Amino acid sequence: MLRTNTCGELRIEDVSKEVTLCGWVQKSRDLGGMTFIDLRDRYGLTQLVFNLDWDSNLCKQARALGREFVLQITGTVIERENKNKNTPSGDIEIKVSVLTILNSSLTPPFTIEDDTDGGDELRMKYRYLDLRRAMVRKNLELRHRIAIETRNYLDKLNFIEVETPVLIKSTPEGARDFVVPSRMNKNQFYALPQSPQTFKQLLMVSGFDRYYQIVKCFRDEDLRADRQPEFTQIDCEMSFVEQEDILNTFEGLLVYLFKTVKNIDIPKIPRMSYAQAMKHYGNDKPDTRFEMKLIDLNSVCKGKNFNLFNEAELIIGLCATGAAEYTRKQLDELTEWVKRPQIGASGLVYVRYQNDGTLKSSVDKFYSEEDLKKWAEVCDAKKGDLILVLAGNKHEIRKAASELRLELGNRLGLRDKNKFSCLWVVDFPLIEWNEGDPNVLASLSGRWHAKHHPFTSPKKEDLYIINSMISEIREEIIADRPMNYKVQIPRAMAYDIVVNGVEIGGGSIRIHNKDLQGKMFEILGFSKEEAQKQFGFLMNAFEFGAPPHGGIALGFDRLCSMFGGADSIRDFIAFPKNNSGRDVMIDAPSEISAEQLDELEIELKKQP
Ligand code: ASP
Numbered sequence: 001m002l003r004t005n006t007c008g009e010l011r012i013e014d015v016s017k018e019v020t021l022c023g024w025v026q027k028s029r030d031l032g033g034m035t036f037i038d039l040r041d042r043y044g045l046t047q048l049v050f051n052l053d054w055d056s057n058l059c060k061q062a063r064a065l066g067r068e069f070v071l072q073i074t075g076t077v078i079e080r081e082n083k084n085k086n087t088p089s090g091d092i093e094i095k096v097s098v099l100t101i102l103n104s105s106l107t108p109p110f111t112i113e114d115d116t117d118g119g120d121e122l123r124m125k126y127r128y129l130d131l132r133r134a135m136v137r138k139n140l141e142l143r144h145r146i147a148i149e150t151r152n153y154l155d156k157l158n159f160i161e162v163e164t165p166v167l168i169k170s171t172p173e174g175a176r177d178f179v180v181p182s183r184m185n186k187n188q189f190y191a192l193p194q195s196p197q198t199f200k201q202l203l204m205v206s207g208f209d210r211y212y213q214i215v216k217c218f219r220d221e222d223l224r225a226d227r228q229p230e231f232t233q234i235d236c237e238m239s240f241v242e243q244e245d246i247l248n249t250f251e252g253l254l255v256y257l258f259k260t261v262k263n264i265d266i267p268k269i270p271r272m273s274y275a276q277a278m279k280h281y282g283n284d285k286p287d288t289r290f291e292m293k294l295i296d297l298n299s300v301c302k303g304k305n306f307n308l309f310n311e312a313e314l315i316i317g318l319c320a321t322g323a324a325e326y327t328r329k330q331l332d333e334l335t336e337w338v339k340r341p342q343i344g345a346s347g348l349v350y351v352r353y354q355n356d357g358t359l360k361s362s363v364d365k366f367y368s369e370e371d372l373k374k375w376a377e378v379c380d381a382k383k384g385d386l387i388l389v390l391a392g393n394k395h396e397i398r399k400a401a402s403e404l405r406l407e408l409g410n411r412l413g414l415r416d417k418n419k420f421s422c423l424w425v426v427d428f429p430l431i432e433w434n435e436g437d438p439n440v441l442a443s444l445s446g447r448w449h450a451k452h453h454p455f456t457s458p459k460k461e462d463l464y465i466i467n468s469m470i471s472e473i474r475e476e477i478i479a480d481r482p483m484n485y486k487v488q489i490p491r492a493m494a495y496d497i498v499v500n501g502v503e504i505g506g507g508s509i510r511i512h513n514k515d516l517q518g519k520m521f522e523i524l525g526f527s528k529e530e531a532q533k534q535f536g537f538l539m540n541a542f543e544f545g546a547p548p549h550g551g552i553a554l555g556f557d558r559l560c561s562m563f564g565g566a567d568s569i570r571d572f573i574a575f576p577k578n579n580s581g582r583d584v585m586i587d588a589p590s591e592i593s594a595e596q597l598d599e600l601e602i603e604l605k606k607q608p
Contacts, residue, residue, distance in 0.1 A: 002072055002102075008044025010077055012091045019094065020074045021046060022102065024132065025065050026112065035062045036093075039071060040112075042137065047080065047093040048073055054095070061099055068105035068112065068129075074098040127575055127585045139572045143560045145261055147214055150234055153256045157249065159210040159236065164199035166192060166216070171534050174453060176220035178229070181600045192218035192230075195553060197453060198538050200237040201510055204549040205541045209239040214556060226569055228557065229581045234505075237551035243493050243509050246550050247271075247424055250497065250505070253554075254422060261563055266422060269497075273427040282316075282402030284428070287501025288421040290414035292318055294401045297389060300374040306366040308347070312391035316401040319379040320408050323386035324352040331362075338390065338404055345400040349389040353381045406501065415500070417565040423498045430458050430466075430492035431523060447525040452494040454520055455538070456508035457550075462490035470519050497554070504559055507552030514542045 003022040010019065026038040026045060033052040038045045050059040065071070075096035084090030109126055110118025114135045123130040130136055151161070170177045170191035177191035193199075195217045203211045213235045221227060238246060251269050258264045270288075277284050280293040297315040309315055320326075326334075331350055338345040351361040351372050359372040367375075379387050388408070390401050409415045434449035450456060458466050465488050493509035511517045517539055521531035532539070557569035570576040577583050597604065 006043035007039050007041040007046040008089060010046060010089050010092055010094075012079065014077045015079050015092060017077045018074065019077060020072065021094065022070070022072045024105075024112075025067055025069045025071065027067070028062070028065060030063055033059075035059055037062060037065065037071075039073065039094075040132075044089055045087055046089050047084075048075070048096050049078075049093045050096055055097075058096065058099055062096070065101070066105060066107065068108050068132075069101060070103040070105070072100040072102050121578070121584065124576070124578060124584045131574065136571060139560070139564050139566075140574060142261070142564050143556075143572050146257060146560055146563060147556070149257055149260045150212075150214065150253065153253050154210075154212045154236070157210065159212045160208060161213055162203055162208065162211055163213065164193070164196040164203075164215070168193050168199075169534075174219075178218045178220050181602060183599055186601055194219050195233060196235055197455065198535070200235060200551060201455060201538065201546075201549065202541055204237055204239045205544060205546045207239075207547075209547070210237075211551075212236040223577075223579050223581055226558075226567070228569065228573065228577055230577070231569070231573075232556040234554040234556050234559075235551070236507075236553065237549060239547040239549040241509075241548070241550055243426070243495065243550065246507065246509070246552055247426075247495060250552050250554070251424075254497070254499075257559075257563075258420070264420065266420060269422045269424055271424045271426055274425055274429065274491075275427065277425050278398065281405065282398035282400075283501075284425055285496065285498040285501055285503045286402075286423065286425075287406060287409060287415060288423050288498075289416065289419055289500055290409050290412075292320065292405050292408065292414075294318065294398065294405065295379045297375060297378060300371070300378055301389070301391075304366050304371065306363055309391050312393075312397070314394045314397050315389060315391040316397055317375060317379045318388045318390075318401060318405055318408065319381045320386045320388060320412060321382075322384050323408070323412060324354055324384045326350075326352075326386055334388070334404075334407075337407060338400060343400050343403050344396060345390050345404075346392060348404075349391075351375060351381075351387040351389070353383055353385045353387065355383050357383055419500075420562075421500055425496045425498055426494075427459065427491045428452060428494040428496070430456060430462070430490045430494075432489075448523050450520070450524060452492060452506065452508050454524055454535075455510045455517070456492045456494050457511045457516075459491045459493055465490040466516075466519055466523070469523055473522060493550070495552075497552075499562055502558060502562060503555070504562065505552055505554030507550065509548075509550035512542060512546040512548050514539050517542060 002020070004020045007021055007023045021039055023039040023041040026040040028035060028037045035050040037048040039048055050062040052059045073094065073096045075094040075098070077092050078095050080091055080093045108129050109122055110116050110129070112129060112132045114133060116123070116133060118130070131140070167180060167190035170179055170189060174194050177194065179189040179191050182188045182190060196213060196215055200211050215233055215235050216230055217233050218230050220229060223229065236250070238249065254269070255266055258266045274284055277286050280286070282294050295317040297317045301309045301315045303310070335348040337343065338348050349362050351359055353359055353376055359369050359376060361367060361372055375387060381387050388404065390397050390404065429451050431448045432451050434447055494506065495508070496506040497504050511520060518531065521535070526534070557572055560572040561567070561569045564572060566572070575583065575585065582588065
């Protein structure tokens with residue numbers, strides 16, 4: 001080894017030891033006859049000291065060192081006069097006797113400090129330098145810790161980690177696939193897996209009974225904040241289990257991770273049905289760090305002269321505790337906020353439940369104080385609270401109210417990053433009508449779409465709905481599509497785990513019966529031939545003794561960012577892509593040579 005110690009481990013007990021350290025020059029300071037250098041490595045910082053009186057040559061050499069030079073030094077550990085309480089090795093310094101420059105460095109394009117002067121794009125271009133910053137390094141250390149603890153937990157429960165292939169077959173379900181041309185199989189393409197779903201199910205057929213993999217997945221989606229085209233999942237599958245067993249096993253994983261990684265004891269995770277989540281929070285991943293439910297005000301708001309409310313399908317109230325003192329300006333601001341196209345409400349009505357017990361609203365013209373008292377009652381509002389009311393079409397207004405709820409949560413400081421609230425959302429709809437989603441191929445719109453994925457099992461008590469849908473489809477009543485909205489939608493044995501309003505993972509009990517799987521494909525609009533072509537391998541496997549099974553996948557990047565108290569997953573990925581899906585450091589994606597294209601027999605479309 002070129003070193004005896006790291007830059008993070010020497011303490012006062014080590015005084016008078018002779019040590020050799022290696023690292024990068026973080027900072028150097030000249031104070032007359034003395035020169036101080038902070039030497040940095042992965043483990044921390046150690047101060048080096050040089051003195052003109054001890055060795056003038058060495059001191060001059062030290063003064064000439066630039067930031068990020070790589071050094072090897074040998075010297076004696078001495079007690080510092082001015083101790084630095086902010087650094088673990090701040091009680092000591094090294095009186096250097098030998099200095100070797102292992103490598104020089106250009107001046108870095110930004111400062112390697114927590115509070116760097118480098119912008120996002122610049123830091124991504126030089127990500128290897130960005131990763132030298134303690135903050136980013138700590139994120140990757142946290143990621144490593146969570147991965148190790150996940151493996152420990154699952155290993156103890158007999159889960160086996162199996163690698164599944166990265167070059168697989170494209171299936172036009174879910175998001176868009178990334179595709180890879182095959183040179184040896186002309187005009188044919190592999191796809192990168194959106195998840196190892198079918199493989200893990202096949203592993204169950206093989207009898208592996210408890211599988212996991214910390215695995216890269218790829219989805220060619222339009223990138224929203226907090227999405228990466230490649231991301232990592234903790235992917236798991238179990239045989240001979242029911243939904244309850246999976247929830248318990250993975251609740252156990254979360255409890256274990258919170259305890260070992262963050263030393264937090266989380267309480268038993270509550271369950272909420274999808275229908276309740278939509279009703280009370282307008283959202284299938286509610287942030288339950290705070291209450292503020294969506295209250296249906298139809299019964300107390302309708303029937304007066306206020307047309308906006310009379311014509312609305314749904315009137316929703318939100319009670320913001322202690323916010324009655326919001327100024328006119330703040331309320332105008334919130335009104336503008338809900339009217340933004342992303343939120344899409346037409347306006348916002350407010351009622352202040354003032355501290356003197358009187359009620360003041362923006363619709364006093366239409367509603368008496370008695371009326372408003374009823375609103376307050378339904379909303380369980382107290383003196384000092386503010387009621388905000390939105391009205392409109394059911395679906396859209398729930399969504400808007402859900403956004404407003406989160407915004408109020410932010411403004412009222414109810415979304416503390418150090419507080420964690422976990423929730424299982426269960427009983428998701430099995431299917432949804434796809435009106436055209438920008439993230440799926442256009443040919444899939446105007447069809448039923450699997451809410452989770454096509455292998456998800458319906459709830460036993462809703463199987464009859466599947467059967468009646470199948471008879472309708474077979475009778476071709478389906479020709480008139482809009483009627484499908486009125487069809488009762490079967491619920492799935494599917495569940496999501498939500499933490500602080502973020503979907504951390506989801507899974508389901510799978511169909512393990514060929515006939516039921518066939519019916520599912522039929523509902524999803526696959527012909528028998530198409531289903532056989534796309535998923536024949538799985539349906540055939542189901543004929544060789546498939547055990548009942550189910551699983552879950554947790555978003556590993558999100559889990560890491562949540563544990564790190566950050567909003568973005570990007571800082572928890574060593575080499576992330578930017579918002580246009582580019583890696584600006586290696587400059588990918590990029591063109592390939594004419595020779596490569598030739599070999600693949602791919603002809604590029606001329607760009608206009
Ligand atoms: N494969 C699913 C997903 O990636 C998770 C699961 O059902 O296990 O969302």
